Amino acid sequence: MSTNELRHLISERPRVMVVDGSKLVRKLIADVLERELPGVEVVGCASVAEATKALAEGEVHLVTTALTLRDGDGMEVAKRVRETAGQAYVPVIVVSGDAQQHLEERRFTEYVTDYFDKALGHEALxxxxxxxxxPEPVDDATxxxxxxxxxxxxxxKRMLLRHNLRVVHVLKAEDAFALLxxxxxxxxxxxxDLVLTDVTLKGELSGVDVVQRIRVDFAYGKRRLPILVMTGDSNRDNQxxxxxxxxxxxxxxxxxxxLLVTKILFQLRLARMGGDRDGA
Structure with a gap:
């Protein structure tokens, strides 16, 4: 589903399910949705059972879920969204303080579209x-x-240019280091403002080397220069x-x-929230 299709779908029949045991988190997400999408129906659920009931009552167009719920977890919610008859394939986003750990341990299933770590704060959420x-473009980003x-x-490149991003393409890691x-x-x-690299590259250096050298040799932190790595490797240890x-x-x-554009734009916005571009 493209960004424009998602926006059209939500604007026509805005029903979003927010699953979290915390009433405060449900309200925070609902406030954002109601501000950005006038007329949206936010269905708040505190458990897997409540989410299942909400799915049976009608189609949803976006889902956010916590990882830990009183009667199960967010992975079960994501699975039920995917398995519900008549439900279109929509974004299922995990919102959790354990999201980074789950990501590093490769514990997210194919039912999850994306994730957000609560440690980044309410403004970032x-x-x-x-x-x-x-979705809005980020101005003046390369x-x-x-x-x-x-x-x-x-x-x-065509994908990124459609979203007003400037792209400087190089074939090898060595060329990227020369430019940096x-x-x-x-x-x-x-x-x-951001590095996007494939994990497998021709030459002696790989995408892993790109990440390590930027973080160690250049000493650029994740806010200073975000790095997204594209990989087809399903090995969890390698990821x-x-x-x-x-x-x-x-x-x-x-x-x-x-998904690619959403991830890139989010990292760019997050970096700019940090204020000082030379910071970590």
């Missing part, structure tokens, strides 16, 4: 949800894109290695435009 229901397949690169070095020395016309090395997030192939 509002920006994240807004990115799904009312993505350094490392991809050795010209065919894949052209397709992905030039930028750090004030010798470049580019100011990179965890990327996250431990300092990747902000992973994009699993085959790439779905809405």
């Amino acid at each position: 509002a920006a994240f949800i807004r990115g799904y229901v009312q 993505v350094l894109y490392v991809e050795d397949s010209k065919v894949v690169a052209e397709a992905t 070095t030039a930028e750090s020395l004030g010798l470049s016309t580019h100011r990179f 965890a290695e990327l996250l431990h090395a300092g990747a902000n997030d992973l994009v699993i192939k085959p790439i779905e435009e809405r």
Whole structure:
């Protein structure tokens, strides 16, 4: 489902299910949705049982769920959304203080579309949800894109250009480091806001090296320069290695435009919330 299709669907029949045992969290998410989508119906649920009942009462267009619920967990909610007869494939977003740990341990199932870590704060949560229901471009942002397949690169660049993102594409990790070095020395016309890299690259260096060198050699933290890694590797240990090395997030192939763009725009907004671009 594309971003425009999602926005049209929600605007026509806005019914969003928010599953969380905390009344405060349910209200926070509901407030964001009601502000961004006038007329939206927010269905608040405190348990798997309540979510199941809400699904039986009608189709939903977006779901957020906590991981821990009094009668189960968010994975069960996600599964029931996917298995409900007549329910379209819609975003299912985990909102939890344990999201990062689940991500690193690769414990999310294929039923989950995306995740948000509560540790990032309420303002970031509002920006994240807004990115799904009312996506807006981030002005004046440049993505350094490392991809050795010209065919894949052209397709992905078109996705990003459609959302007003500038893209500087290089084929090898070494080329990316040369550009980042030039930028750090004030010798470049580019100011990179995010790095998007494939995990498998031609040459001696891989996407893992890209992450490690940016975090260690350049000493750029996750807010200073977010890194998204695209991977088709289903091995959980290999995916965890990327996250431990300092990747902000992973994009699993085959790439779905809405999810890729949502993740990129969220990381850009989050970095700009940090204020000082030289900070961690």
